[in-house]
Amino acid sequence: MVTVCEEASCPNIGECFGRGTATFMIMGDKCTRRCPFCDVGHGRPDPLDVNEPSNLAKSIAAMKLRYVVITSVDRDDLRDGGAQHYVDCINEIRERSPQTTIEVLVPDFRGRLEKALDIFAKSLPDVLNHNLETVPRLYRQARPGADYMHSLKLLKDFKAMYPSIPTKSGLMVGLGETDEEILQVMRDMREHDIEMLTIGQYLQPSDHHLPVLRYVHPDTFKMYEEEAYKMGFSHAAVGAMVRSSYHADQQAHNAGVE
Ligand code: SF4
Ligand code: SF4
Secondary structure (H helix, E strand, C coil): CCEHHHHCCCCCHHHHHHCCEEEEEECCCEECCCCCCCCCEECCCCCCCCCHHHHHHHHHHHCCCCEEEEEECCCCCCCCCCHHHHHHHHHHHHHHCCCCEEEEECCCCCCCHHHHHHHHCCCCCCEEECCCECCHHHHHHHCCCCCHHHHHHHHHHHHHHCCCCCEEEEEEECCCCCHHHHHHHHHHHHHCCCCEEEEEECCCCCCCCCCCCCCCCHHHHHHHHHHHHHHCCCEEEECCCCCCCCCHHHHHHHCCCC
């Protein structure tokens, strides 16, 4: 299996691989959504690969990874949104690499949330991550098919069902939001019991994607970070190069996972 880190030529790859951290994308490379900031392909997805969980676990064991982030495309075509496939992956990784910490960065399971959350009871990750991505005012434009309150509910419900598992969410800046809107989303996150935060600069993957409307100044990132700790986040990874999985191991450590 190829890591997202390599496929996306992530600039943090040296640092992350050096720390034994990598991100993998499961359930294919075609998303049933079409978010105009995202570089993932879209269209009718292929059927799930039943061998993917074991192949993924083999790759993780061969790479001797200490911390993995498992993410996926949105699979609105599946009755459980792919929750069982996530659980199958967690099980296989636990079997081959019991010491490896597993973070899942999940889609929104819209229309099948209850079912998906129940399925996770069979095999829980060490961290549950779901990105809000942007402020609610920009959802229609940036996250068509998604719903701000639904995403917050996913995170809150997961935490209520599995209180020992830390929850995490992330935002991009540069899509046209204001600082006050970002701070309000952070407050909403805390009201929905989210413990870890990532905020990074949006970069336009191609001319066909949403334009960058501002490059956020390092002082502003610093302000977000300070506010995050005041609001009670256990960890905040905030900065231009921050991605959802950046320093994921350190974040989890601060949240008491490792
Ligand atoms: Fe991989 Fe995420 Fe690190 Fe980039 S930030 S190298 S995608 S783990
Ligand atoms: Fe990209 Fe996720 Fe949107 Fe799919 S749902 S287009 S993977 S951001």
